[in-house]
Amino acid sequence: MPDCETIDFIVPAYNEAEGIGKTCERLLAVFDKLGLHGSIIFIDDGSDDDTWQILKTQAEKDLRIKLLRFSRNFGHQVAIVAGLTRSKADYNLILDSDLQDPPELVDRMMSLAKQGYDVVYGVRESRQGETAMKKMTAKLFYRLLNIFSPYSIPLDAGDFRLVSAKARSLFLQADETARLNREIWSWVGLKQIGFAYHRPSRVFGKSKYNWKRMLKLAFDGFAASGAAPVLAVAVAAGGLFLLSGLFLIFSAPVYSMVTFSSALVLAAIAIAGFYIARLYTQSRRRPDYLISEIIGTNNGNNQV
Incomplete structure (x- = not known):
């Protein structure tokens, strides 16, 4: 990546104390190996374990780690929005904190972005460590959503994607309370491309998407x-x-x-x-989220 270009990783986290330290180490290793310039923005989505304390310790060790803490659990989708809102980088890589989305793939994604694509999204060719029921319902959900949606939504693609500053700016113009980000990225348009990758099992912890959260996500998507x-x-x-x-x-x-x-x-x-x-x-016009604490700010107006 040229010296003039920057990239921020956007990483939501919720009750990931078991392995969030390892996540920090691996993401920083990717930055060092590829010579990336930018920050890793963690959004603590109201964790009630030691996730925030561990992140604070990591941020003290490396200034590239920036932190946002929600006042309570507001949800994975708006956590991504919060991180993107505070980024000024040329590119953003959105990925989960459980390392199921391999951060090392950013090099491959940047190569595609250099070909003129504003959104490079991962398509799950395989999903290790998930039950047959979850795989089946996920496939059904994506296909039904495409039938109902006026926009073509990539099949088997989640939130793992690299986006340009232009795509980020257009995405953030969507003022919706209940949201499905992958549907909004399709609404944004621009030049997009997918690439197949194998999604490994979680390195630590367990999925926070229980049936209640998955149903809410499905309802939000269809609505x-x-x-x-x-x-x-x-x-x-x-x-x-x-x-x-x-x-x-x-x-x-x-x-x-x-x-x-x-x-x-x-x-x-x-x-x-x-x-x-x-x-x-x-x-009601309530904010989508409330931030109780920020670490890594350069000014006094809640900007990372």
Whole structure:
């Protein structure tokens, strides 16, 4: 990387005390080996273990480590936004703190960026250490999301990506309370490319994405796709209405159709309620996150 160009790593962390020290060492080793210029911005998403204390110790040892601490757990997606907001670098590498996204791949990603791509995202060719159920639901989620979304969202791609300053600036213009970042990156446009990589098992700890968090992420993703889910329910309702008519014409039992129709009505009401709830949340205009402590700031206005 030319001396004039800089890169900041954006690394959300939540209850990763078991191995966050190793993460710091490995990321700094990548900086040293590749001669990178910039910072590693950790965002502590309201951890209730020793993650913050360990990060503070690491930051005292190396000034390239910058820290943001949320006042409570606000979520992985907004933690990424917080880190990007405080970066002024030419590029950003977004990766998880559990080292499932190999930071050494940044060299390969930078080579693609030099070909004119503003977003270089990783496509998971394999996902080690995950259950068959999680792999299946992830594949289903991505494919359903693409059906509903007005933008083409890369299949099997997560948050691991390298973005230019231009892409970051456009991304941060999306003012959404409930968000799915990978959908917003597709909305941004620009020139993007994916590359396949093998995602290894977690080096330490366990995933913080339980079923509750995964369902919320899924709902946010589908809602972010606009009115498509409502349209899908409307089309299904029309189809069931016609099917019910055929059952009546041929004197077939309609009890099952009544049940399906009732379920469809309830689903439509639930979807409408979900959108109304999102509008209410957005109308309150509360900040997406609150920062209680910053380490590595160069001025007094909460800028890293």
